[in-house]
Amino acid sequence: MKFETIAIHAGERPDRAFGAMSVPIYQTSTFVFEDVGKTKGYDYSRTANPTRKVLEDTIARLEGGKAGFAFATGMAAETTVMHLLKAGDHVISGDDVYGGTYRLFQNVMREFGLEFTFLRMNSRQAIEQAIKPNTRMLWLETPSNPLLNIVDIEMVADVAKKHKLLTVIDNTFATPYFLRPIEYGVDLVVHSTTKYLNGHCDVVGGAVVTTTDKLTERIQFLLNAMGTCASPFDCWLVLRGIETLAVRMKQHEENAMAVANYLKEHTAVNRVFYPGLPSHPGHEIAKRQMKGFGGIVSFELRGRIEVVNSFLGKIKVFSLAESLGGVASLAERPATMSHASMPEDYRKKVGITDELVRLSVGLENIDDLIEDLRQALELG
Numbered sequence: 001m002k003f004e005t006i007a008i009h010a011g012e013r014p015d016r017a018f019g020a021m022s023v024p025i026y027q028t029s030t031f032v033f034e035d036v037g038k039t040k041g042y043d044y045s046r047t048a049n050p051t052r053k054v055l056e057d058t059i060a061r062l063e064g065g066k067a068g069f070a071f072a073t074g075m076a077a078e079t080t081v082m083h084l085l086k087a088g089d090h091v092i093s094g095d096d097v098y099g100g101t102y103r104l105f106q107n108v109m110r111e112f113g114l115e116f117t118f119l120r121m122n123s124r125q126a127i128e129q130a131i132k133p134n135t136r137m138l139w140l141e142t143p144s145n146p147l148l149n150i151v152d153i154e155m156v157a158d159v160a161k162k163h164k165l166l167t168v169i170d171n172t173f174a175t176p177y178f179l180r181p182i183e184y185g186v187d188l189v190v191h192s193t194t195k196y197l198n199g200h201c202d203v204v205g206g207a208v209v210t211t212t213d214k215l216t217e218r219i220q221f222l223l224n225a226m227g228t229c230a231s232p233f234d235c236w237l238v239l240r241g242i243e244t245l246a247v248r249m250k251q252h253e254e255n256a257m258a259v260a261n262y263l264k265e266h267t268a269v270n271r272v273f274y275p276g277l278p279s280h281p282g283h284e285i286a287k288r289q290m291k292g293f294g295g296i297v298s299f300e301l302r303g304r305i306e307v308v309n310s311f312l313g314k315i316k317v318f319s320l321a322e323s324l325g326g327v328a329s330l331a332e333r334p335a336t337m338s339h340a341s342m343p344e345d346y347r348k349k350v351g352i353t354d355e356l357v358r359l360s361v362g363l364e365n366i367d368d369l370i371e372d373l374r375q376a377l378e379l380g
């Protein structure tokens with residue numbers, strides 16, 4: 001089956017009990033045993049739930065992995081994955097990952113004895129030089145949030161295999177529609193399903209996809225032991241979103257490309273970050289490893305913070321809000337919003353300037369989006 005068909009039919013659909021076309025929301029904490037020691041496959045919803053199972057099977061198939069797991073948030077998924085490690089282990093992470101990921105590593109996991117090195121993942125030599133005897137994991141995000149940097153996944157996975165390291169990729173921005181990292185050799189895929197997979201800004205959720213029986217068993221154990229799972233209703237909302245993922249992603253990309261092309265010619269704009277532009281340093285790698293470039297466009301305005309504030313104050317079709325990946329267009333300033341948890345000097349070092357704006361280009365008519373940007377970029 002092809003992607004669009006899997007997105008609509010994977011997992012137990014229609015449901016076994018009554019043939020419901022829409023996946024039933026099994027809003028129950030517990031399941032009655034048939035007899036002592038005998039269940040119908042489920043006993044307690046933290047461990048497993050039939051609605052969650054359909055979502056987990058669907059995401060696993062879309063990513064081409066072994067098994068999927070649905071979590072309460074993207075951060076819950078990431079936190080669970082980090083518990084594959086133990087005190088004293090070292091992780092090499094991309095330097096411009098989502099601010100919350102950076103905060104989890106620096107301000108939470110470090111307290112539990114994990115060590116981190118953050119670097120730009122674009123050089124095999126730099127990664128190999130950072131590997132220490134206690135290195136266990138490589139963590140990457142591509143395209144990265146918010147700078148849309150591109151990592152050559154095959155290269156990173158190759159380094160990881162050579163040094164027997166676990167590779168984890170955050171595939172939130174691209175989604176499996178545009179990028180299937182397991183085909184390039186990564187071990188685990190994580191998602192904030194809050195974003196494109198759900199697509200309607202009405203849920204927070206996360207997911208992990210595994211590639212081996214050992215990882216599957218351990219993630220299932222951790223999810224149950226730590227209680228980081230998603231609720232049945234939230235799973236249903238994400239499932240409903242995934243059914244239209246393919247058509248949404250195509251349109252997100254078409255609109256984002258038009259927005260990037262418009263912004264790059266605008267005199268108020270200093271730089272545009274979009275991997276679909278041939279001028280983007282990661283364009284060739286993105287073209288090779290992705291089926292499309294996604295719906296996020298970042299850009300730097302000329303001038304100072306006041307110019308950014310004026311722009312964000314004037315937008316009407318775009319909304320000033322955190323998050324991304326929904327049908328409605330959003331704009332935000334990473335320095336004070338999505339990436340505020342990064343210390344200022346670190347942010348500057350990785351290139352997240354005060355003048356940077358991140359757009360999540362939605363599915364509105366492109367003429368209205370461009371007109372909104374035009375009027376908001378007018379000086380005065």
Ligand SMILES: Cc1ncc(COP(=O)(O)O)c(C=O)c1O
Nearest residue numbers: 073074075098145172192194205
């Ligand atoms: C790339 C990326 N990964 C992970 C997360 C965290 O996900 P959540 O907000 O669902 O916990 C986000 C949230 O913005 C994100 O953008």
